[in-house]
Amino acid sequence: MEPDAAAAVGARLRATRQARGLSLGALAARAQVGKGSLSEIENGGRNPTLSTLYALAGALGVPLSTLLAERTGVEVSSPGIGARLLDATRHPDGTTVEVYLLHLDPGARHVSTAHGPDVVEHFLVTHGRARAGLPGQETEVGPGETAVWESSAEHGYQALGPTAVEAVLTIRSPSRDSDRAS
Known part of the structure; x- marks a missing residue:
């Protein structure tokens, strides 16, 4: 993440x-993130991983794009996975729709924390093969195929085979009263 993006996220x-x-x-404890690390992120001195940002967004009850300051083009990553925010739209009814370009390294597996009730993800593979969704309910998808699930529980993405996976991930989050304050 570039320094100006890290400062905006912080x-x-x-x-x-x-x-x-x-x-x-209190936030550090809720998100299970070190207090010192959280302070560094808030001050723009540390690039947070995708996993850390998801944990913080979940603990705050907001979509990830809220913490990314809705800055399209911002890229965040964790080992084996990268995400670039392509669009974030908050509709008049408070529903938020986020669109990300995801990259999974060959063989990579990423586990994501729950995003809250009624949050729905659409995972459209554009290259490679992946398994995605809730544990025990994952769907295997290839180019042009989509997996859809409610992400109110821990879920994940895994690249299958020897090639990287590229996918478009859309996350639709319903209005939450606490979202309106941000």
Whole structure:
């Protein structure tokens, strides 16, 4: 993540945390993130991983794109996976739709935390083969195929075979009263 993006993410994270009335320590405990790491992220001094940002977004009850300050083009990653925000739209009814370009390295598996009730993901593979969805309910998909699931529980993505996977991930989050404060 570029320095200006890291600063914007940190500022948005701090503002969202403060709007929720949470101390740094309380958010760190909820998200299971070190307090020092959280402080560094909020101050723009550390690039957060995709996993860390998902944990923080979940603990705050907001879509990931909220913490990315809806900055299209921002890229975040964790080992084996990268995501670039292509679009984030908040509709008048409070529903948020996020669109990401995902890249999974060959053989990579990524586990994502729950995103809240009624959050639905659409995972459209454009290259390679993947398995995605809720544990025990994963769908194997190839180019032009889509897996869909409600991500109110831990879920994941796994690249199958010797090639990388490229996919478009759409996440639709319903309105939450707490979202309107951010």
